[in-house]
Amino acid sequence: LIDKSDRRLIKNANGSEGERLDTEGTKMNERYTFESAHPQASSHIVMKHTNPVVPVLVGPQIPRQEREETRERYSRALLTLFVPWRS
Known part of the structure; x- marks a missing residue:
């Protein structure tokens, strides 16, 4: 503020x-x-x-990259941590 x-x-x-x-x-x-x-x-x-x-994501751990069903959540988590963004 x-x-x-x-x-x-x-x-x-x-x-x-x-x-x-x-x-x-x-x-x-x-x-x-x-x-x-x-x-x-x-x-x-x-x-x-x-x-x-170092930013810390709150919630469940970052999912594994190797699993097909969690690949999108894994990618979103890494983008949140390492890529500046705006909506």
């Missing part, structure tokens, strides 16, 4: 949608805005983590 300092940065940003918000002073994590058509554009931002973060 966007806090007061993030709102100030977004208000003062001269860049276009999706660009990095530049700051002065102490180096902050990079922050990116959503495109205006995104449903959470006015309330959320994307922040680049300082330390690497």
